[in-house]
Amino acid sequence: SLILGIESSCDETAAALVASDRRILAHRLAGQEAAHRPYGGVVPEIAARAHVEILPRLVEEALAEAGVGLGDVDAIAATAGPGLIGGVMVGLLTAKGLALATGKPLVAVNHLEGHALSPMLADPDLAFPYLLLLVSGGHCQLLFVEGVGRYRRLATTIDDAAGEAFDKTAKLLGLAYPGGPAVERVAAAGEAAAVPLPRPLVGSDEPHFSFAGLKSAVLRAKESGRHADADIAASFQQAVVDCLVDRTRRAIVAAPGATALVVAGGVAANQAIRAALADLAHRHDLPFVAPPLWLCTDNAAMIGWAGALRFEAGLIDGLDAPARARWPLDPLAEKARGAGV
Ligand code: ATP
Ligand code: MG
Ligand code: FE
Numbered sequence: 001s002l003i004l005g006i007e008s009s010c011d012e013t014a015a016a017l018v019a020s021d022r023r024i025l026a027h028r029l030a031g032q033e034a035a036h037r038p039y040g041g042v043v044p045e046i047a048a049r050a051h052v053e054i055l056p057r058l059v060e061e062a063l064a065e066a067g068v069g070l071g072d073v074d075a076i077a078a079t080a081g082p083g084l085i086g087g088v089m090v091g092l093l094t095a096k097g098l099a100l101a102t103g104k105p106l107v108a109v110n111h112l113e114g115h116a117l118s119p120m121l122a123d124p125d126l127a128f129p130y131l132l133l134l135v136s137g138g139h140c141q142l143l144f145v146e147g148v149g150r151y152r153r154l155a156t157t158i159d160d161a162a163g164e165a166f167d168k169t170a171k172l173l174g175l176a177y178p179g180g181p182a183v184e185r186v187a188a189a190g191e192a193a194a195v196p197l198p199r200p201l202v203g204s205d206e207p208h209f210s211f212a213g214l215k216s217a218v219l220r221a222k223e224s225g226r227h228a229d230a231d232i233a234a235s236f237q238q239a240v241v242d243c244l245v246d247r248t249r250r251a252i253v254a255a256p257g258a259t260a261l262v263v264a265g266g267v268a269a270n271q272a273i274r275a276a277l278a279d280l281a282h283r284h285d286l287p288f289v290a291p292p293l294w295l296c297t298d299n300a301a302m303i304g305w306a307g308a309l310r311f312e313a314g315l316i317d318g319l320d321a322p323a324r325a326r327w328p329l330d331p332l333a334e335k336a337r338g339a340g341v
Contacts, residue, residue, distance in 0.1 A: 004073045011036055080324060105311070135263065138161050142248060154251050166183050174229075199243050208247070214243070244277070266297040
């Protein structure tokens with residue numbers, strides 16, 4: 001089947017056409033960096049307005065690039081959350097309008113499911129179940145991916161997400177938004193052992209992540225005036241690498257049976273993180289799968305792909321499907337954490 005995918009949950013507007021045999025027929029993406037840069041981060045109102053202005057044109061361009069019309073599409077998939085609610089509504093309402101006009105079914109996709117299944121587009125041999133480190137701007141989780149719609153959460157962050165830590169460190173160092181790639185660039189000229197920084201929860205029996213203490217330590221290192229920015233960036237990046245590797249190693253042992261170690265989400269675009277995880281997988285005799293950089297950060301191909309898998313499984317949604325600011329992939333684990341577990 002052929003799916004039109006739409007993404008608008010943060011500051012990337014995107015449309016793609018994806019087939020259920022994993023072919024990406026077209027993908028179009030418009031970032032909004034310039035619009036948000038003066039504010040040092042994403043401004044929800046500006047993002048929502050930009051999605052409204054850009055999305056219709058991107059859908060048309062994607063259809064033209066793929067050489068198909070809306071009539072050739074089997075279903076229309078859009079991110080229905082989690083994310084900035086105004087932007088999510090723009091994409092979801094656009095998809096609903098197209099579904100209504102064409103009579104095609106709607107698939108309401110969880111943005112995190114898009115990230116979680118995106119590695120399948122990179123590696124045709126990747127099979128369930130796989131162990132997934134999902135590291136993005138708003139999330140840092142280890143998931144045991146058993147199948148479409150079946151995600152067992154093994155760990156999450158108890159405070160900040162890894163991407164958030166990159167973005168805050170960038171701001172502290174006076175680097176322009178978006179922060180992750182900027183920190184990586186500056187870190188390349190620094191010494192990873194130069195600044196002593198904490199590795200929260202490393203070696204801990206509990207499964208979770210924590211980055212708030214690291215962020216505070218970066219702030220103190222900067223304020224001390226004793227370190228070059230490149231050294232702070234490199235040391236920060238190394239601390240994140242060590243935390244991610246330690247927690248993932250724990251999960252490999254605690255949840256055996258995975259066919260591969262997989263990383264996804266925007267932070268997975270970081271080369272130091274990819275290299276360290278590849279090494280970890282190798283030491284545990286696991287294949288390692290990391291999507292190409294453009295599939296790690298937000299895009300519509302991953303939404304179209306998740307939509308294709310859901311459509312093939314008969315999981316379509318009504319036109320009353322809600323836009324959701326919060327939407328955990330594993331609601332049971334979320335509940336347990338809410339109860340203080
Ligand atoms: P979520 O997916 O949790 O809803 P999001 O969609 O905003 O959040 P993504 O687009 O998946 O997040 O990823 C964006 C994040 O990835 C940002 O925090 C950004 O700084 C980070 N990031 C992007 N490239 C890199 C990189 N090369 N190194 C480190 N971090 C990076
Ligand atoms: Mg973005
Ligand atoms: Fe994302």
